[in-house]
Each structure stands twice: as C-alpha cells, then as structure tokens.
Amino acid sequence: MLLNREFRAQHLPWVVLALAILAGLGAWFVVERFRLGEWPGGSTAVGLTLGVVGGVLILFEFLLWPRKKKRAWRIGRVRIWLAGHIWLGLITLPLLIFHSGFHLGGSLSTVLTVLLVAVVLSGAWGLVLQQLLPRRMLEEVPAETIYSQIGRIGRLTRIEARRLVEATCGPTEDERDRFSPDGEEGIDSDEEEEQTANPSYVVVGALRTAGRVQGTVLQTSVPSAPVPGSEPLRVFFYDEVLPYLKSGGSSRSPLAQRHRAEAIFRDLKTQLDPKAHPTVDALAAACDQRRQHDHQARLHGWLHGWLLVHLPMSIALVALMIIHIYVAIKYW
Amino acid sequence: MSSANGNGAPPVSLTIDGRKVSVPAGTTIYDAATRAFVKQAGDRNPIPILCHREHMTPVAVCRVCTVDVSVNGRQEFRLAPACQREVAEGMEVRTHETSDRVRNAVSMLTELLLADYPDPEAARAARLTKQGQSRGEGNDELIELAERLGVENPRFSRSRREKPIDESSMVIAVDHNACILCDRCIRACNDIRNNHVIGRTGKGYKTRIAFDLDDPMGDSSCVACGECMISCPTGALLSKHHVLSRPPAGTVPAEELAAHPLFTGVSKAFLDFNEGAVVRKHFRKGDVICREGDYDATAYYIEDGEVEIFISSPFKHVKNHRGAGSWNPFALVRNSLLAGRGEDRRDEEMDTEFISIDAPVVLRYDKPVATMGPGAIFGEMACMSSYPRSATVVAQTDCTLLEVGRNVLYILQRGKFSKAQLDERYRQNALDNHLRGATVFARMVKNEDEFKKLVEFLRPRVDLVRVNNGEVIFRQGDPADAYYLIRIGFVKVSQERPGGEFVLTYFGPGKSFGEIGLMGHIPEIRDLAPPGIRTATCTALDHVDLVKIKGEDFRLLLEQFPSVQKSFIDYAITILKQNERMLRQVNEDSLGDFLQQGLMNAQSVLVLDLEKCTRCDxxxxxxxxxxxxxxxxxxxxxRFDRFLVASSCRSCLDPYCMVGCPVNSIRRRGSLEIIIEDWCIGCGKCAxxxxxxxxxxxxxxxxxxxxxxxxxxxxxxLQQKATTCDLCRELDGQPSxxxxxxxxxxxxxxxxDLAREIGIVATPPPVR
Structure with missing residues (x-):
C-alpha cells in the first residue's frame, strides 16, 4: 500500500487510534514503573492489559488473511482493513515488549518475541517494497503483462518468431527436426488441442470465451518471398534467439544484456540483405520483451516474496500465542 | 428514392402532358410524371432519361429529360431538366410527346450523343455475337431512345480517336467508346454501394471513367458487385457472361426468374449477371433450413409448404446468487446459473411478451415458436446487413424455398414494382405480427378484438420506407411529422450536447420512435418535451426498413384508441425521464485523443493506479x-500515464455493443450499465x-x-450467454x-475524470 499524501482519509483514523492506544498504555506502563520501582511484568494489571490488547491486535492482524480470501463478503473494504493492519500491527511490537517487562522470559516467550519481531519487520519490509517496486515496474517494464501469462505470451512469441524466420529464410528440410526435439511446438498445439478434443459437453452458441485486449499492435512487414543469403539469420535464430526466448536469463545468453544484444543484432544486420532487417528488428523486439518479462518476474518475486516469510511466521505466531495464553493462565 | 423524412407541407398540383397529378412538395417533375403515367410494369414515363435513375441523386448532365415548363400560364424561356427541377403549384409541363420545341432539343441531344457512339448497328451486332446476352436486345437505353425519337444515323462525323477496351476484369468488360459519361456507374459505385472505386479521369475529349487511380478494372479494388454494369445505359460496362464457374445446383435460370411474380420489373440483364444468386431448395419435413446464430448472407422465400421458426436457446439470463444452503449473511455470491423470469425478476426488466425476429412473425416469450407459409420472406436482415440468424427454421412439411442472395434481394427492395409487391405482402401478412412485437402496443395485444381493429385501422395508413446506411431519418429540432416502427435494421438515437453527440440508445427491429414530437397536444408530454419538435436525431446504421405512420394518422390513432394513447403516454414519459436521468450523469466534456480511445465515452471505467497496484490480482x-x-x-x-484502464465494461456513452443483436436482447438501463435479456441466443455479435x-x-x-x-x-x-460487467448491481451496487x-x-x-487525473484537461475551479 502506497503511503503518500493521499493516505490521510483512510489511514488517519487508524494512526490516531494506534497512537492513542500506545500513548495511553505506554503512559500507564511508565507510571507503574515509577510506582513499583521496576518494569512491570506480564502478570501485573498493566502487563496483563498490554498482553490482552496486544493479543487482540495480533488476532485482528491475522484476520486480514481470511478477509482477503473472502473477496465477495461485504464486511468492509479490504483497503480499510489493510490500513488498520499496518498501523495497529506496528504498535503490537512496543505493546508486547512492554507486556514482557523487557524480559525475554522462558523459551516459549523468547520464541514468541523473536517471531513477533520477525513478523513486524517482514511486514514493514513488504510495506517498503510496496512503496518502491510498483513504480519501478511501471518505469522499467513497459511491456509488462499479467504475471501468470508471461509463459503463454513467451510461447506465442517463439512461434511467431519462428514463422517470421521461416518466411524470411525459406523452409529447409531439417527445420522441423531442429525445432521439434524439444517438443516446443508440439506442446503448444497439443495443449490447445487437448482442451478442445473430445469435450464431455455440447456447447450451443458462439465459442469466443476470452476478452479481446486492444492496444498497440506490433506490425512487422514479412517478406513475400525468402530473402537470398539469409542463412546466418536462421543459424542465429536457432542457436541464440530461440534458447534465450525459451529459457531467458538462465540460458546465460548474451542476449540477456540489452547493450550486448543491441550490438549482436547490429552485427547480424551487416551480414544480411536489407530486406531481412525488419525480421531482425522483430527478433530484437522479442528478445527485449523477454528481458522485460524476466525483469518483471524478478520484481514480482520481490514484491510478493516477503509474504512467504510474513504469512507462515504470522500463523506460527498466532499458534504459539494461543499456547502462551493457555500456559500463562494455567500456571498463573 | 423514397425518403423517410416528409416535410408535412400541402401537396402540389400540376399538369403533365395534359394529365393532372398531385404530389408532395419537393418532388421532381420526373418523379411526378412517374406517379402520373407509370401504374404497372410495362408502363412508360413520357420523359426519357439517360443519366438518371429513380434511386439516384439527379445530376442533370445529359439533359435528355428536358421539358417545357409554364408556371401560372407563363412559359419559361429555358427548357428545364425534369430529373432535377422540383414541381410548383399550377405548373404545366410538356414533354417531347406534346412539344415540338422539346422534341427537337431532345432529338438533337440524342443525335450528338450517338455521333460519339460506335456504329450502333455494328456495336449491337458485335455485342450479340460476342457476349450472347440480352443487353443488346433492347436494353441499350441510348439506342432505345434514338428509336423512340426516330433519330437515325447522326449527321455529324464520329471522333476518330479510338478509346481503349478494358477486359482485365473477370466479370465485366469496359468499352470506353460506348461510354457517354453519364456518371451513372460512378454514382452507383459510390453512392449506392459505397464502394468508391469508379471516378472520372482526363479532360475534354480524353475524359473517361477510371477505376481507383486509373488502374485496369481487374487490378482495381472493384468487388464485382455488378451495380455499375446494371446502371450503365449504353452497354459500355458489359457482363462477361459464362466466365464464372458452373452455377450452384438448384440455380433458377434468369428466364424463369424474369417470369416469376416476385421478380417483376427486375432487369433480365441483372438476373443474368447474378446467375446463381437465386437457388431453389427442396426440404423434407424436419430438415433444418437455417440455425440461430449462423452467418449466411441469404434470405428465403417460401414457394410451397410450411416452416416452423423458433428460438431454441433457453429464455434465461445469468443470475448470480447465494446458492442453496448458504448460511453466511456476508457471502453475497456463491455461483452463477441461468434463471428465467419466473425464478428471478430483475429491476427495470421489460415486460416483453413478444420477441421480434428476422421474419414476418414474432415469437411469444412463453412459447417461442411460430409458423410461416407460402409467400413469406425471412432472413432479410441477416442477408442485407450480415447479422447472425435470429432463429432456427425447420421444415414443417415438405417444402420448396428460394434462397436469395444479397444482390438480388437488394434489387427487389429497390425496384418500383417488386418493392410495391413486397410492401403489399407486408401490409397484408406481417403488419399485425410486427405490431404485436412493438412494446407500445403490448397492452392492446391482450385484447384481441381491439388489436384487430387497430391493425385494420393502420393497414391502409402505413407506408414502408427504406433508409440507407448513415442516412439521417430526422434531426433534433426538426418539425415532427411521422411516427416510425423499425422492421429491419438498427437506428441510432442521439442528442447534440455541448460536449458533442450523446447516444441515447440504439433501436432494433420491433422498436419504434418519433412519437414524442407528435404528442405535444397531450399535457403530460408537453411538460417534458417541446411540442411538435423532434427531441433527438435518428440515424440509420445499416439498411433500415421503416413503417411510417403520418403525423395526422398517428394523432387519429391516439384519438380512436384510448388504451393505445395511455400506453404511448406512459412509454413517452418513461423514455423522457430516463433520458433526462442519463443526461444528468453525462459529463459534457470532450477531447479528440481521448475520444479516439473511446475513453471519453466511458461512464464507469475501471482504472488501476500502477504506482499503488502490487499486481496481486x-x-x-x-x-x-x-x-x-x-x-x-x-x-x-x-495505459495512460500511471493508469491502466482494465478490460471491463465501461458503460459507454455510445454503446456499440447494442447494434446488431438479432433478437434485441441487449440494452442499457437508465443507470447506464448494460443488461442482457433472457432471450440472448449466444451468437456473440455483441462481444x-x-x-x-x-x-x-x-x-x-x-x-x-x-x-x-x-x-x-x-x-x-451448455448454452453460451453473453456476460459483461454489471457493476455488481445485482449484489449491492459496489463493484467487487x-x-x-x-x-x-x-x-x-x-x-x-480520468482525463483530468492524467492532466489532459484542466480541473474545473471549485464552485463557491
């Protein structure tokens, strides 16, 4: 969630509430410190209150997860929940540290404290990433697409690129064999066919089920006849471009670096008839798209990766907190 | 050309060759003569024409239609072109048949035209032997005119400059020597068919017609529709007969068609050129003739037997509901299923009892099946405008049908006699069905006796008019003079607003318009709309056939049928209030670039701020x-700046999706979002x-x-149904x-508002 000047309306009430809770309970805690001559522990009135409030807040924080899963439920906008999650979550750490009286205690409470710190820090880290990465993605990945569709778009691009090279270089006898060993085209067409062959139902009406997204259309002029002397293009495509389009950066291809890719494509053009240059440009664009999609995948990983830490640890925290409450009440 | 827009002025009386005739003001002398002299096929208009045809805009370049005109007893000095000159009260017209002055002038013009024409006898003989077609057997209008006027070999010598013959096209040969530059082919290509292939090139004696940028016809963008060929009065554009491959099985020969009552008045040359466009098909009982949702550009004429027409898709809409056994008060949606009117009644749902389809019958909502017999024509809209079939047709008995292609149907609807025949069939057989399907007459349908009286009242009072694609039927602010029911095609209803045009709605078959301006005498309507004035502009979006009821007849209808009047008042008030509500919602800004993307048109666009969006989906x-x-x-x-406009229904101001639905099952609510009605057949046209x-x-x-x-x-x-963003109105109105x-x-x-966010337009200063 982006914290900027616009956040006042939905965040301010939560900020005020969080600060009020922190200030009120903090002041009480300090007063008790001076009255008792030492930091009050968890079993004192103020310590217990801090523990109860902290526990309730952790449970509220945890409820964001099921809230986000139940998207059609009308129990408050998720952004309001998230704003509360951020600001109330931030004060759970000081409240529960006050609750502990600045002592780690036994092994369970020590683990709880560590988990709490880790959860709050991972959440804060996620919040920081959310301030930075969406903007970076906007600026650095103009070819951004839906993350889950990157693979499919990559497959379509590879097929288009191959057709373009075929049209420019003309077909060769062993071309199919060279393209087929990895089963690439076979997989693409099989996937489609598998879905349409032998359906276990009859559909009545028009069968267009996906929306049409309109936008800038890449138009490449395809030569009407093969361009003589374009064999280097074919070799380059199968040796360099296709592996890169398929595996991206993990192919260790020089095409993964923009400057090197530009130089390579420039060199390739010098070996080819000018009629084949639009094809080279199209291949360069396909590689650029692959680079951008790799970059998008990396940024996407960072943007959502922290949840792999935050969420499991939150679950563990809630589970251990319940055990802690049970143990505390039982042995009080 | 018949016009949808009359001006309501009193008729004009005049005399042509001593015969009195009364015609609406604005009629040309030629059209008045047609009305006076041409009553049936074979009758001849005394005024000859070469550069003009009834369905074309007159240009008066050949002047063979010149007539002698006297107004109020004073003879005019100049002869007037009858194709262009409008009639006037008390006018007396003399044609070449009664005036020597005119006869001399027309004969001289004909002789001059013939002088530049190849040897008429040789040309005719050459065409007869070379083409073996009927064009030369009397269809050469110049030769015919010369014979009619007794003009023989011209006294003037022929130009020695030989012009080329273009045989590059597979279907039409162009003999520039025979061309008299009447421009009929140019107007046929550009105005009638909107193909814009033929024009003129060169100057003086070198002037000739040309295709595209003076390309050979075969290399040009000509689509070989044949309109130029049938328009040419001299045979300069000739069909290359039998060049095409064998016609399809069942093709009805041109000779037989020419004798068929349905094709009365259609040129045999045209039928020859379009050999294969009319096919006779025999169906056994139970055979499927066509299916709903299919795209075939043909119409059917039933010669013999009966067919059943029905919509097989279930009459249900997509309903989101909680599902059985849901305990959770917060969980608004569990699943989407199909639900009919009985199971789920939606707000603002129409009380439609009859569904209009592309046939002379309507289907009941509760029993969508009807029967058609000999003489019925169905599938005209699918044929003329390439819309999907609106219903499935199955042979109920062994039957014989003529499957008619677009070219031929177009000519049938245009020809004076074939059109008159089709119109009469409509009046006798289809008018009552059409009225049943019209929303405003729904109340009457419940009382069968009164409905019959209504049909009998309207039968002699309706005129069928045809409007071409893009033609304005009437404009906002025009005086209201008629009420219209749509038989075929789609009409756009729009209003001019300070920010540009605002489309109020699109109307399809079975809908009607134009009543509000005619109801100014009713106090409830006068309070909401200016009396006698059109409140919106109506434009044809494709080939539109309208049933026109004149203003005075409409008022008489309201007077004689109080229940119809009540129905119209309720309908008009609903429409006016709905329009007012919609207009209130419309922001009256407009911007070129933004409009190009269709975004200024959007009322509720889903915008994602990509600086905030974490792509969590x-x-x-x-x-x-x-x-x-x-x-x-x-x-x-x-994407605009940092905003992504997601693909989700935008509730456009101009909802293009509503055009072309073969069963009219998509419409816009007063709150602007799109609603799909129960009788969606899943053809995918809206998508x-x-x-x-x-x-x-x-x-x-x-x-x-x-x-x-x-x-x-x-x-x-599984039934395909169209789905679109409903702004979660069926849930709680808050988009999920x-x-x-x-x-x-x-x-x-x-x-x-998005335009303002991204800074395309300035934010208006706050109102203090």
Missing amino acids: ECTKACADSHGGVTRLIREGL ENCPYGNINMHPFPTGQNVFDEELRRKVPV CVYACPHDAAHRMKGS
Missing part, C-alpha cells in the same frame, strides 16, 4: 468470486461489436443432456473489483 479474483468463478474483467489494457473486448461469451449448464454419438453417452448441453483492492489502486471513474 485481487480485483480479478474478486470479480470471479462475485460471478460464479467467471471473471468479467482482465487486468490488462490501455464482436464491443471495440474494447469487454463482453465475453461463457457457457452455462442448461440442465439438458444430449446423446453423443462419438462418446456413446449422454453429455450435458474496487471493494476487494487492498491497496486503494482500483477505482471506477468517468472517462472525463
């Missing part, structure tokens, strides 16, 4: 969760029409099973995509 998932697992938005689309890809087709279980021969077991039948966004990145806004 919660919006898409929420949409799917709210609509039974089927998302109605895709998080991809146009195809939406320029933004925001209407999707999804299959829903119908509860029926059919036996699959290949699988050797019963399989469920926005409600579920955790990062405050998803917003619904007007296109003009």
Whole structure:
C-alpha cells in the first residue's frame, strides 16, 4: 500500500487510534514503573492489559488473511482493513515488549518475541517494497503483462518468431527436426488441442470465451518471398534467439544484456540483405520483451516474496500465542 | 428514392402532358410524371432519361429529360431538366410527346450523343455475337431512345480517336467508346454501394471513367458487385457472361426468374449477371433450413409448404446468487446459473411478451415458436446487413424455398414494382405480427378484438420506407411529422450536447420512435418535451426498413384508441425521464485523443493506479468470486500515464455493443450499465461489436443432456450467454473489483475524470 499524501482519509483514523492506544498504555506502563520501582511484568494489571490488547491486535492482524480470501463478503473494504493492519500491527511490537517487562522470559516467550519481531519487520519490509517496486515496474517494464501469462505470451512469441524466420529464410528440410526435439511446438498445439478434443459437453452458441485486449499492435512487414543469403539469420535464430526466448536469463545468453544484444543484432544486420532487417528488428523486439518479462518476474518475486516469510511466521505466531495464553493462565 | 423524412407541407398540383397529378412538395417533375403515367410494369414515363435513375441523386448532365415548363400560364424561356427541377403549384409541363420545341432539343441531344457512339448497328451486332446476352436486345437505353425519337444515323462525323477496351476484369468488360459519361456507374459505385472505386479521369475529349487511380478494372479494388454494369445505359460496362464457374445446383435460370411474380420489373440483364444468386431448395419435413446464430448472407422465400421458426436457446439470463444452503449473511455470491423470469425478476426488466425476429412473425416469450407459409420472406436482415440468424427454421412439411442472395434481394427492395409487391405482402401478412412485437402496443395485444381493429385501422395508413446506411431519418429540432416502427435494421438515437453527440440508445427491429414530437397536444408530454419538435436525431446504421405512420394518422390513432394513447403516454414519459436521468450523469466534456480511445465515452471505467497496484490480482479474483468463478474483467489494457484502464465494461456513452443483436436482447438501463435479456441466443455479435473486448461469451449448464454419438453417452448441453460487467448491481451496487483492492489502486471513474487525473484537461475551479 502506497503511503503518500493521499493516505490521510483512510489511514488517519487508524494512526490516531494506534497512537492513542500506545500513548495511553505506554503512559500507564511508565507510571507503574515509577510506582513499583521496576518494569512491570506480564502478570501485573498493566502487563496483563498490554498482553490482552496486544493479543487482540495480533488476532485482528491475522484476520486480514481470511478477509482477503473472502473477496465477495461485504464486511468492509479490504483497503480499510489493510490500513488498520499496518498501523495497529506496528504498535503490537512496543505493546508486547512492554507486556514482557523487557524480559525475554522462558523459551516459549523468547520464541514468541523473536517471531513477533520477525513478523513486524517482514511486514514493514513488504510495506517498503510496496512503496518502491510498483513504480519501478511501471518505469522499467513497459511491456509488462499479467504475471501468470508471461509463459503463454513467451510461447506465442517463439512461434511467431519462428514463422517470421521461416518466411524470411525459406523452409529447409531439417527445420522441423531442429525445432521439434524439444517438443516446443508440439506442446503448444497439443495443449490447445487437448482442451478442445473430445469435450464431455455440447456447447450451443458462439465459442469466443476470452476478452479481446486492444492496444498497440506490433506490425512487422514479412517478406513475400525468402530473402537470398539469409542463412546466418536462421543459424542465429536457432542457436541464440530461440534458447534465450525459451529459457531467458538462465540460458546465460548474451542476449540477456540489452547493450550486448543491441550490438549482436547490429552485427547480424551487416551480414544480411536489407530486406531481412525488419525480421531482425522483430527478433530484437522479442528478445527485449523477454528481458522485460524476466525483469518483471524478478520484481514480482520481490514484491510478493516477503509474504512467504510474513504469512507462515504470522500463523506460527498466532499458534504459539494461543499456547502462551493457555500456559500463562494455567500456571498463573 | 423514397425518403423517410416528409416535410408535412400541402401537396402540389400540376399538369403533365395534359394529365393532372398531385404530389408532395419537393418532388421532381420526373418523379411526378412517374406517379402520373407509370401504374404497372410495362408502363412508360413520357420523359426519357439517360443519366438518371429513380434511386439516384439527379445530376442533370445529359439533359435528355428536358421539358417545357409554364408556371401560372407563363412559359419559361429555358427548357428545364425534369430529373432535377422540383414541381410548383399550377405548373404545366410538356414533354417531347406534346412539344415540338422539346422534341427537337431532345432529338438533337440524342443525335450528338450517338455521333460519339460506335456504329450502333455494328456495336449491337458485335455485342450479340460476342457476349450472347440480352443487353443488346433492347436494353441499350441510348439506342432505345434514338428509336423512340426516330433519330437515325447522326449527321455529324464520329471522333476518330479510338478509346481503349478494358477486359482485365473477370466479370465485366469496359468499352470506353460506348461510354457517354453519364456518371451513372460512378454514382452507383459510390453512392449506392459505397464502394468508391469508379471516378472520372482526363479532360475534354480524353475524359473517361477510371477505376481507383486509373488502374485496369481487374487490378482495381472493384468487388464485382455488378451495380455499375446494371446502371450503365449504353452497354459500355458489359457482363462477361459464362466466365464464372458452373452455377450452384438448384440455380433458377434468369428466364424463369424474369417470369416469376416476385421478380417483376427486375432487369433480365441483372438476373443474368447474378446467375446463381437465386437457388431453389427442396426440404423434407424436419430438415433444418437455417440455425440461430449462423452467418449466411441469404434470405428465403417460401414457394410451397410450411416452416416452423423458433428460438431454441433457453429464455434465461445469468443470475448470480447465494446458492442453496448458504448460511453466511456476508457471502453475497456463491455461483452463477441461468434463471428465467419466473425464478428471478430483475429491476427495470421489460415486460416483453413478444420477441421480434428476422421474419414476418414474432415469437411469444412463453412459447417461442411460430409458423410461416407460402409467400413469406425471412432472413432479410441477416442477408442485407450480415447479422447472425435470429432463429432456427425447420421444415414443417415438405417444402420448396428460394434462397436469395444479397444482390438480388437488394434489387427487389429497390425496384418500383417488386418493392410495391413486397410492401403489399407486408401490409397484408406481417403488419399485425410486427405490431404485436412493438412494446407500445403490448397492452392492446391482450385484447384481441381491439388489436384487430387497430391493425385494420393502420393497414391502409402505413407506408414502408427504406433508409440507407448513415442516412439521417430526422434531426433534433426538426418539425415532427411521422411516427416510425423499425422492421429491419438498427437506428441510432442521439442528442447534440455541448460536449458533442450523446447516444441515447440504439433501436432494433420491433422498436419504434418519433412519437414524442407528435404528442405535444397531450399535457403530460408537453411538460417534458417541446411540442411538435423532434427531441433527438435518428440515424440509420445499416439498411433500415421503416413503417411510417403520418403525423395526422398517428394523432387519429391516439384519438380512436384510448388504451393505445395511455400506453404511448406512459412509454413517452418513461423514455423522457430516463433520458433526462442519463443526461444528468453525462459529463459534457470532450477531447479528440481521448475520444479516439473511446475513453471519453466511458461512464464507469475501471482504472488501476500502477504506482499503488502490487499486481496481486485481487480485483480479478474478486470479480470471479462475485460471478460464479467467471471473471468479467482482465487486468490488462490501455495505459495512460500511471493508469491502466482494465478490460471491463465501461458503460459507454455510445454503446456499440447494442447494434446488431438479432433478437434485441441487449440494452442499457437508465443507470447506464448494460443488461442482457433472457432471450440472448449466444451468437456473440455483441462481444464482436464491443471495440474494447469487454463482453465475453461463457457457457452455462442448461440442465439438458444430449446423446453423443462419438462418446456413446449422454453429455450435458451448455448454452453460451453473453456476460459483461454489471457493476455488481445485482449484489449491492459496489463493484467487487474496487471493494476487494487492498491497496486503494482500483477505482471506477468517468472517462472525463480520468482525463483530468492524467492532466489532459484542466480541473474545473471549485464552485463557491
């Protein structure tokens, strides 16, 4: 969630509430410190209150997860929940540290404290990433697409690129064999066919089920006849471009670096008839798209990766907190 | 050309060759003569024409239609071109048959034209032997005119400059020597068919017609529709007969068609050229003639036997509901299913009892089956405007049908005699069905006796008018003079607003318009709309056939049928209030670039702020969760600055998706969002029409099973239905995509508000 000047309306009430809770309970805690001559522990009135409030807040924080899963439920906008999650979550750490009286205690409470710190820090880290990465993605990945569709778009691009090279270089006898060993085209067409062959139902009406997204259309002029002397293009495509389009950066291809890719494509053009240059440009664009999609995948990983830490640890925290409450009440 | 727009002025009386005739003001002398002298096929207009045809805009370049005109007893000094000169009260017209002055002038013109024409006898003989077609047997209008006037070999010598003959086209040969530059082919190509291939090139004696940028006809963008060939008065454009491959089986020969009553008055040359465009088909009882949703550009004429026409798709809409056994008061949606009117009644749902289809019958909502017999024509809209078939037709008995192609149907609807015949068939056989399907007459239908009286009242009072694609039927502010029912095609209803045109709605077959301006004498309407004035502009979007009821007849109708009057008042008040509500919602800004993307047109566009959006896809998932697992938005689309306009229904000001629905099952609510009615046949036309890809087709279980021969077991039948963003109105009116966004990145806004956000337009100063 982006914290900027616009956040006042939905965040301010939560900020005020969080600060009020922190200030009120903090002041009480300090007063008790001076009255008792030492930091009050968890079993004192103020310590217990801090523990109860902290526990309730952790449970509220945890409820964001099921809230986000139940998207059609009308129990408050998720952004309001998230704003509360951020600001109330931030004060759970000081409240529960006050609750502990600045002592780690036994092994369970020590683990709880560590988990709490880790959860709050991972959440804060996620919040920081959310301030930075969406903007970076906007600026650095103009070819951004839906993350889950990157693979499919990559497959379509590879097929288009191959057709373009075929049209420019003309077909060769062993071309199919060279393209087929990895089963690439076979997989693409099989996937489609598998879905349409032998359906276990009859559909009545028009069968267009996906929306049409309109936008800038890449138009490449395809030569009407093969361009003589374009064999280097074919070799380059199968040796360099296709592996890169398929595996991206993990192919260790020089095409993964923009400057090197530009130089390579420039060199390739010098070996080819000018009629084949639009094809080279199209291949360069396909590689650029692959680079951008790799970059998008990396940024996407960072943007959502922290949840792999935050969420499991939150679950563990809630589970251990319940055990802690049970143990505390039982042995009080 | 018949015009939809009359001016309501009193008729004009004049005399042509001593025969009195009374015609509406604005009629040309030639059209008045047609009305006075041509009563049946074979009758001849005393005024000859070469550069003009009834369906063309007159240009008066050949002047063979010149007539002698006297107004109020004073003879005019100059002869007037009858094709262009409008009639006047008390006018006396003398044609070449009664005036020597005119006869001399026309004879001289004809002689001059013949002087530049190849040797008439040789040309005719050459054409007869070379082409073996009927064009030379009397269809050469110049030769015919010369014979009519007794003009023999011209006294003037022929130009020695030989012009080329273009044989590059596979179907039409162009002999520039025979061309008299009447421009009929040019207007036929450009005005009638909108192909814009033929023009003129060169100057003086070198002037000739040309194709595209003076390309040979065969290399040009000519689509070989044949309109130029049938328009040419001299045979300069000739059919290369029998060049094409064998005509399809069942083709009815041109000779037989020419004798067929349906084709009365259609040129035999045209029927020859279009050999194969009319095919006789025999169907056995139970055979499927056509299926709903199919695209075939033909119409059918029933010669013999009976057919059954029906919509087989279930009359149900997509309903999102909680599902059985739901305990959770917060869970608004569990699944999407098909539900009929009995199971789920939606707000603002129309009380439609009859569904208009592309046939001379209507279908009942509760029993969508009807029968048609000999003489009926169906599928005209699918044929003329390439819309999907609106219903399935099955032979009820062994029957014989003529399958008619677009070219031929077009000529049938245009020809004076064939059109008159079709119109009479409509009056006698289809008018009552058409009125049943019209919303405003719904109340009358319940009282059969009164409805019959209504049909009998209207039968002699209706005129059928044809309006071409793009033609304005009437404009906002024009005096109201008639009421219209749409028989075929679609009409755009729009208003001029300070920010540009605002489309109020699109009307399809079975709908009517033009009543508000005629109801100014009724106090309830006078309070809401200016009396006697059109409140909106109506424009034809394709080939539109209208049933026109004159203003005075309409008022008489209201007077004689109080229940119809009440129905019209209720309807007009609803429409006027709905329009007012919609207009209030419309932001009156407009911007060129933004308009190009269709965004200024948007009333509720889903905008994602990409600086805030973490690409978590919660919006898409929420949409799917709210609509039974089927998302109605895709998080991809146009980007403006940092905003992504997601692919989701924008509730456009100009809802193009509504055009072309063969069963009129898509419309806009007063609150602007699109609603799909129960009788959607799943043809996908709306999804195809939406320029933004925001209407999707999804299959829903119908509860029926059919036996699959290949699988050797019963399989469920899924019905495709169109789905689009309903702004979650069926839930609680808060779009789930926005409600579920955790990062405050998803917003619904007007296109003009988005324009302000990205700084295309300045934010208006706050009102103090």
